[in-house]
Amino acid sequence: MFNAIRVVRRQKVFVIGFNKTGTTTMSKALRNLGYVVGREDEAKSLFDAWLRRDFKKIVKFCRSAQAFQDSPFSFPYTFIALDQAFPNSKFILTIRDNEDQWYQSITRFHSKLWASGDGIPPTKEQLKEAVNSYKGRPWDVNRALFNTPENDPYSEKALKSIYLQHNQAVVSYFKSRPNDLLVINVAEQGAYQKFVEFLGVDSAYDEFPWENKT
Amino acid sequence: MKAMNRKIGVGVLWNLAGLFMTRGASTLFMLFLARLLAPEAFGLIAMATVVFELASAFINSGLGAALIQSKTVSDADLNTVFYTNLLLSGLAYAVLFFGSPYVAGFYSQPELTTLIQVMGLVVFINAAKVVQMAVLSREMDFKSQMKANTLSVAVSGILAVTAAWRDWGVWSLVVQMLSASLISALVLWFVSQWRPAIQFSGESFSRLFRFGRNLLAEGMLSVLYRNSYILVIGRFFSAEVTGLYFLAKKFSNLVSQQLTGAVQQATFPALSTLQDDNEALRHKYRQIMQLMMFVIAPIMALLAGLSPALFALLFDERWAAAVPYLQLLCVVGALYPLHALNMNLLTVKGRPDLILKVGLMKKAVNLTLLFLAIPYGVFGIVVSQVIGAFLALIPNTYFSARLVGYSLRDQIKDVVKPLFAALIAGFGSWFMVQQSEGNLFLWFTGGALVGAGSYLAMSFVVRAEGASMLFTKAKAMKSKKSKGKVYE
Numbered sequence: 174m175f176n177a178i179r180v181v182r183r184q185k186v187f188v189i190g191f192n193k194t195g196t197t198t199m200s201k202a203l204r205n206l207g208y209v210v211g212r213e214d215e216a217k218s219l220f221d222a223w224l225r226r227d228f229k230k231i232v233k234f235c236r237s238a239q240a241f242q243d244s245p246f247s248f249p250y251t252f253i254a255l256d257q258a259f260p261n262s263k264f265i266l267t268i269r270d271n272e273d274q275w276y277q278s279i280t281r282f283h284s285k286l287w288a289s290g291d292g293i294p295p296t297k298e299q300l301k302e303a304v305n306s307y308k309g310r311p312w313d314v315n316r317a318l319f320n321t322p323e324n325d326p327y328s329e330k331a332l333k334s335i336y337l338q339h340n341q342a343v344v345s346y347f348k349s350r351p352n353d354l355l356v357i358n359v360a361e362q363g364a365y366q367k368f369v370e371f372l373g374v375d376s377a378y379d380e381f382p383w384e385n386k387t
Numbered sequence: 388m389k390a391m392n393r394k395i396g397v398g399v400l401w402n403l404a405g406l407f408m409t410r411g412a413s414t415l416f417m418l419f420l421a422r423l424l425a426p427e428a429f430g431l432i433a434m435a436t437v438v439f440e441l442a443s444a445f446i447n448s449g450l451g452a453a454l455i456q457s458k459t460v461s462d463a464d465l466n467t468v469f470y471t472n473l474l475l476s477g478l479a480y481a482v483l484f485f486g487s488p489y490v491a492g493f494y495s496q497p498e499l500t501t502l503i504q505v506m507g508l509v510v511f512i513n514a515a516k517v518v519q520m521a522v523l524s525r526e527m528d529f530k531s532q533m534k535a536n537t538l539s540v541a542v543s544g545i546l547a548v549t550a551a552w553r554d555w556g557v558w559s560l561v562v563q564m565l566s567a568s569l570i571s572a573l574v575l576w577f578v579s580q581w582r583p584a585i586q587f588s589g590e591s592f593s594r595l596f597r598f599g600r601n602l603l604a605e606g607m608l609s610v611l612y613r614n615s616y617i618l619v620i621g622r623f624f625s626a627e628v629t630g631l632y633f634l635a636k637k638f639s640n641l642v643s644q645q646l647t648g649a650v651q652q653a654t655f656p657a658l659s660t661l662q663d664d665n666e667a668l669r670h671k672y673r674q675i676m677q678l679m680m681f682v683i684a685p686i687m688a689l690l691a692g693l694s695p696a697l698f699a700l701l702f703d704e705r706w707a708a709a710v711p712y713l714q715l716l717c718v719v720g721a722l723y724p725l726h727a728l729n730m731n732l733l734t735v736k737g738r739p740d741l742i743l744k745v746g747l748m749k750k751a752v753n754l755t756l757l758f759l760a761i762p763y764g765v766f767g768i769v770v771s772q773v774i775g776a777f778l779a780l781i782p783n784t785y786f787s788a789r790l791v792g793y794s795l796r797d798q799i800k801d802v803v804k805p806l807f808a809a810l811i812a813g814f815g816s817w818f819m820v821q822q823s824e825g826n827l828f829l830w831f832t833g834g835a836l837v838g839a840g841s842y843l844a845m846s847f848v849v850r851a852e853g854a855s856m857l858f859t860k861a862k863a864m865k866s867k868k869s870k871g872k873v874y875e
Binding site for chain 2: 183201204205206207208209210212213214239377378379382
């Protein structure tokens, strides 16, 4: 019912970095600044649409809020459709110090969620049994995003490569419009000031609120 | 009859004393806790509290009020209400326990699940004391209830501060809620002579519920409306912002609603005697309006102007973001006496039907503004509250004009002088605390003095009626004192 709210004529903000690059921290920071952030649990249902590259459904969902992050907004190609649908939007690419740090973070996190929690990433069988919106979704997402062997779904080389490719694709796309993209590492000194300056808003805070530190 | 009047008078005094002490202590503990806890903790509790208020409204169903209102009450009545409340509280707790993940999902706050499941115990405890409170109220024993409230606030506050000091975070506030409820219940059971017996009367239930059922729906809707801003801010934004708004609201309500409420309680009996004399009633209401605005307007203005320094002195930087909300809410608070007195007038004139009518109109307007403001963020939502407060003057004063000839224009004339003077005071104090050099406390004090001084000076210049009334009363008291001295 509440998603009947239409947030129109307000500049959209899309956080398009991969998971475990500070997207949750970014979401909270946006909420604290007064942005209506799209609901992650409902956005997950758009995964099938993204698989089919049916961006119309995703665009329609974006009318229910002002800022968005996580699936499917952080998935490849989505940002292109959003940029076409919502001119003058702001895009934030969240990154880590390097691909090694990102890989360690995501495997440790997914190990805790769907495996033994000792840092060893989940297997195919574990991902198929895992529940995230529905049973088996983690496996479906893994197959859709990462071109990895089924017996090694968290191939280090492959995941790092895809992470770098995504970031490079985003930067390349906005090459001629640098003011529409912010590439940010939320852990860097002064990152929050860059964030609020990019959005063109005032803030009573000096730094990001930390969430999901892994 | 004289003895009864004396008993009622004593009861009222104890009731007022209890309210003053518990609210004062409660406010003090809240300030301590805000120094130790993050805004997010308060936001989470505010989100969860809506659920418990709904549960309480459901459980009570007005049965407690029915016991107090009834001319005679039998043991069967008391026992029936007691067990009904326990049964309903069990049902409510089950709903809360298993429904907590959905509440957490509504707010996108996973940690609310466990919080609500634990805090839900309050529902049980509160249900166990409804009959005790009703019995004591019927006996006009407000003293005992005051003691229960005071003790529970004091002990729970100490426990909460201790827990917060030991980094329990949001659970400090949970400790406060649970311990307050438990201690209050224990004290009430200790001072009350009534004890439940195994007895249930269908006749009692039917009779009492007929009275209470009218309050059930109204009570639950009232909870939703009263917490609509918390619901929306919590749903669409963050726990931190919800906490900031919550504290700002507490501050602004502290002065305007408490003082206005006290004046209403004090004046209602006397004003009721003028029910049929519109001329005298209008005259008296004008005096009360002028005097009340003379007192409340500058306090709200100074609170708004001094709030940056006040928050910097009381809290750390995490709460600084609450200042803009507080400043806007002070505008709402300054207008509150206008709304309250107009509603009070309808009560005095014996027109509760109009109170309901006006209330529905205001609720519809305010909720519409609220939802329209969501895209503009929390600041926009608070602005919508200010707009709603101004718009509400129209239906509020419409019936006052029709009933006693006290129109919106007349009321604006009565309040414009103190409001103007208060505006000067507010900006004066705000300007003082904007100075960033030197000792903050000294600038705060200087701002307060400049604000108060400029208010009094401006009141004198514009000849505010409230000031004139106070001056006249002071002069009369002085004259009386002199006359007494002559006799001595």
